[in-house]
Amino acid sequence: MTIKHLLRSIPLVLGLVSTQPIPPAVAAMNSAFEFDFKALKGGDLPLKQYEGKAMLVVNVASKCGFTPQYAGLEKLWQQYRDKGLIVLGVPSNDFGGQEPGTSSEIQQFCERNYSVDFPMTEKVAVTGSEAHPLYKWLEAKLGDDGRPRWNFYKYLIAPDGHVVGGFSSKVTPDDPKLISAIDANLPAH
Template identity: 50%
Template sequence: MDETLPAFGGAAHKVQGGGFVRVPESLQYKAACDPIGRSDKQMKKLVTLAALIAAPLGLAAGAASGDDAVSKTAWDFEFTSIDGQPMPLADYRGQVLLVVNTASMCGFTKQYSGLQALHEKYEAQGFKVVGVPSNDFGSQEPKAAGEIKDFCETTFGVTFPMTDKSEVTGSEAHPFYAWAREELGWLNAPKWNFHKYLVGRDGALVTSFFSQTTPESEKVIRAVEAELAKAKDQAALD
């Protein structure tokens, strides 16, 4: 089964008449956490119904903010690096990024090894992993930035860029993560450490992968290689 959830729980849904409506997050949450095991088809119907219910209130708000949402890409956001320096994602413009919220004391922490291997394998082709340490899930990143850096470099030989500790969920989420949630929807937002967002060379979000999807998985490798190949295809046309 595809571990990347479909985007039908996203922020915007097409409604009858050609417009779009934003579904309140509370309704998205109810659809995502359905307690009686509805089928995928029934779940999609539920979210569609939620969109129709929200339409009278949401159409105006969606129209007002739509232009801003469309205009943004990953290159519009800036982190602080793990060394305390400005880290604008625009510095990676034209590259493919895998942005991962990490933690040092998680059952998935061993994924650092796979992330580093992925980074090394494809870096020369224009690919980078970006690690985003976060204490949001289970308080599993209690370390300070310097300790995180030492741990990653010493234990896993990490050389890919890392940000300072950041919040990736809720109202205080870093703007990149708030934008990503709007773009791909609540269902595809981080639910635990080592959630992965794939960003294309144009700065657009391509897809996301659940924490359980390892960096070595065929799913991740296939998606990364497909994005890297797009530049080669474009170069052949130019």
């Protein structure tokens, strides 16, 4: 980790970064399924394809103390995907420079170390003025609680596209509070 990355992350950890103005067009969107990403493996990744399913959006990083949560996220994906849950990994280098890799390096790391099979986006910013529009929307919907504080911050999206809530990095994928929220928001079969 470079000094630059360390200094950049200190205000975020302490919660001293003021929220960025949310573009009115982003704030006016009604559904998380209105946003698009690029896929880690290449190509477009429109979230509209997941409409009607619950979605757990997680900003991830390969060199973080929370990185072992990849195993729990994969287990969650395997257990719940046939019940209507999408786990979406969003690599980000915003916190401590802990995701320095290229798309290929990130993909290889996740597959080799955690057998990750759930969908992942290309690496994007999740905080500040350069944050992906979905993360700006989450902040608009949840206020200051909508801004991730570190890697592996989780957001649960309901099948209709509204944000159910955010879960801190310390909430593991098998935490009863998270599992209960997922169970309560799975699509009706």
